[in-house]
Amino acid sequence: MGVAFTVLEGLLSSCIYFSLYLLIEMLLNHNVSSSRLTQLTLGLAGIFLIRLITYSIGYTQGQIGGAAVSKQIRLYLGDKFKKIPLFRFTQGQVGQYVNTMTSDVNSYEQILTHKTGNLVKNITLSIMLMGFVCWLYLPAGLILLTVSLLFIPNMWLSFRIVKKYGQAKNTICAEAVSSIVEYVSGIQTFRAYNMSGAKNKATTNAMKDFSNVCYKYEAMGIPVGFAFSIIDWLTVPVVMLVAAKAWMSGGLAGVDYLMICMMPMLLAKLFTSISIDLFSYKNLRISRNNIQKVVDGPEEQGMDKPFAPDSHDITFQNVRFSYVQGETVLNGVDFRAKVHKLTAIVGASGSGKSTILNLIAKYYEPQGGRILIGGRPVENVTAQRVLEQISIVDQDVFLFDDTVRENIRHARPEATNEEIESACRKANCDVFIRKMEKGYDTPIGENGNLLSGGERQRLSIARAILKNSPILLLDEATASLDIENELAVKQAIVNLLDDEKTVIMIAHTLSIIKNADQILVVSGGRISESGTHKELLAKDGKYVAMWSAEQKLSI
Numbered sequence: 378m379g380v381a382f383t384v385l386e387g388l389l390s391s392c393i394y395f396s397l398y399l400l401i402e403m404l405l406n407h408n409v410s411s412s413r414l415t416q417l418t419l420g421l422a423g424i425f426l427i428r429l430i431t432y433s434i435g436y437t438q439g440q441i442g443g444a445a446v447s448k449q450i451r452l453y454l455g456d457k458f459k460k461i462p463l464f465r466f467t468q469g470q471v472g473q474y475v476n477t478m479t480s481d482v483n484s485y486e487q488i489l490t491h492k493t494g495n496l497v498k499n500i501t502l503s504i505m506l507m508g509f510v511c512w513l514y515l516p517a518g519l520i521l522l523t524v525s526l527l528f529i530p531n532m533w534l535s536f537r538i539v540k541k542y543g544q545a546k547n548t549i550c551a552e553a554v555s556s557i558v559e560y561v562s563g564i565q566t567f568r569a570y571n572m573s574g575a576k577n578k579a580t581t582n583a584m585k586d587f588s589n590v591c592y593k594y595e596a597m598g599i600p601v602g603f604a605f606s607i608i609d610w611l612t613v614p615v616v617m618l619v620a621a622k623a624w625m626s627g628g629l630a631g632v633d634y635l636m637i638c639m640m641p642m643l644l645a646k647l648f649t650s651i652s653i654d655l656f657s658y659k660n661l662r663i664s665r666n667n668i669q670k671v672v673d674g675p676e677e678q679g680m681d682k683p684f685a686p687d688s689h690d691i692t693f694q695n696v697r698f699s700y701v702q703g704e705t706v707l708n709g710v711d712f713r714a715k716v717h718k719l720t721a722i723v724g725a726s727g728s729g730k731s732t733i734l735n736l737i738a739k740y741y742e743p744q745g746g747r748i749l750i751g752g753r754p755v756e757n758v759t760a761q762r763v764l765e766q767i768s769i770v771d772q773d774v775f776l777f778d779d780t781v782r783e784n785i786r787h788a789r790p791e792a793t794n795e796e797i798e799s800a801c802r803k804a805n806c807d808v809f810i811r812k813m814e815k816g817y818d819t820p821i822g823e824n825g826n827l828l829s830g831g832e833r834q835r836l837s838i839a840r841a842i843l844k845n846s847p848i849l850l851l852d853e854a855t856a857s858l859d860i861e862n863e864l865a866v867k868q869a870i871v872n873l874l875d876d877e878k879t880v881i882m883i884a885h886t887l888s889i890i891k892n893a894d895q896i897l898v899v900s901g902g903r904i905s906e907s908g909t910h911k912e913l914l915a916k917d918g919k920y921v922a923m924w925s926a927e928q929k930l931s932i
């Protein structure tokens with residue numbers, strides 16, 4: 378509707394030239410009268426009023442329609458992101474996704490709100506004006522028509538440039554966005570190491586690359602447009618000359634000659650506008666294609682049927698995995714984590730403890746072996762369905778820019794305020810929340826930056842308690858906390874373990890898992906030892922070495 382009204386308004390604007398034609402005719406034929414002038418003025422005023430109305434409707438509908446389409450696309454992409462395998466959300470890819478979700482959708486909206494309407498309007502207007510000149514004096518019309526045919530190779534060249542440099546520009550823009558996202562989220566570290574601003578090489582290089590590709594893109598496009606512009610404007614004197622002969626020999630009326638002289642100027646302006654619009658239309662199609670690429674992108678394999686096994690024990694059978702081809706992280710991991718028992722995973726840094734949790738949560742798929750929950754293999758189940766059975770408390774707590782209450786409610790949207798507060802009491806965070814300015818309704822800033830590390834950890838434990846899922850994955854991270862927070866977090870973890878669940882916990886300090894039902898020692902990509910604390914001490918292996926080292930440190 379927006380496009381239709383914009384085109385209508387454009388066509389109505391051509392009435393000005395027909396009125397001008399009538400006015401000049403009156404002047405040259407000396408038959409100006411006040412009644413004819415009044416008629417003409419009233420006609421113009423009426424058309425102006427109709428144009429005002431059609432323009433307003435066209436503009437408003439275009440904006441409303443564009444915003445609605447943007448909203449729909451963004452919601453659709455949001456849903457799509459839920460189906461894309463989680464391992465694809467790497468740093469570079471995140472930049473591409475952010476770019477698509479923000480600027481590509483904005484550009485696509487522009488196609489709808491501005492470009493399409495303007496293009497149809499200007500092309501129709503040009504055809505009408507050329508038809509008018511042909512009707513007045515055919516040779517002049519044919520000159521204009523010939524020049525307009527040159528527009529086709531000119532556009533073909535422009536499109537080639539857009540294809541070649543536009544895609545590169547878009548890819549480099551996504552890389553720059555990635556770099557900026559990384560820079561802004563890591564600003565504290567960059568500042569601490571005096572790497573902010575121009576000293577941050579990665580970000581400045583990304584910006585430089587982006588400005589270089591933009592420069593190339595414009596530098597290639599400008600000469601093509603410029604060359605056509607020169608030919609286009611040359612039609613003005615040529616048409617003037619050709620038509621002048623006919624006028625002087627009496628074959629053309631004065632008014633017709635004047636109109637013919639004016640039309641090439643008008644057409645040149647219209648062609649410039651069409652070529653700019655087509656150039657950016659082609660460019661905007663890159664954005665549309667980027668959106669389409671995400672839409673058509675591979676989705677997670679597996680059944681999206683509810684996954685509700687009778688039992689929730691977790692079994693690894695000869696699981697093999699590497700993040701990068703050739704660099705094996707897990708090389709035949711076997712274990713069984715029983716229901717209602719605490720299984721602890723220990724091992725040196727980089728041994729693959731978090732990788733085991735990542736595989737259970739289906740952030741990644743193993744390259745060999747099988748993972749079973751309740752005796753049912755999970756390879757044919759979507760991550761979303763598996764994650765419904767799991768609560769995760771790890772070192773990277775992610776909090777939304779919302780109130781404390783809403784942050785916890787994310788774990789179970791239908792939870793009552795009572796349930797949220799009860800979960801917080803168990804997670805040892807009720808006291809500090811109540812001390813905050815608005816209690817549970819206090820906003821906690823972007824990613825909870827108004828909270829301390831220990832407070833953030835406890836909020837994530839409250840979430841896990843509220844979700845109350847049968848499997849709990851814990852990455853214990855109390856090492857960086859002060860003593861008060863460490864005790865509070867440890868107590869919260871103990872409260873969490875009270876509920877009967879299958880719990881797998883990565884322990885960085887062994888004292889916290891002394892009473893675990895089973896301890897797995899990860900080493901060399903395998904479970905090198907397993908058993909209770911007592912059994913492992915009796916084996917005199919890696920666990921004993923780790924335990925002795927910790928005991929020495931704590932003295």
Ligand SMILES: Nc1ncnc2c1ncn2[C@@H]1O[C@H](COP(=O)(O)OP(=O)(O)OP(=O)(O)O)[C@@H](O)[C@H]1O
Nearest residue numbers: 700701706724725726727728729730731732733883
């Ligand atoms: N996304 C990734 N891409 C490539 N390699 C990775 C990735 N994540 C982890 N790794 C590598 O895999 C290995 C195992 O990492 P993992 O995080 O599982 O170890 P971890 O035992 O949990 O270590 P820590 O105790 O220090 O947290 C390491 O060598 C690590 O560098």
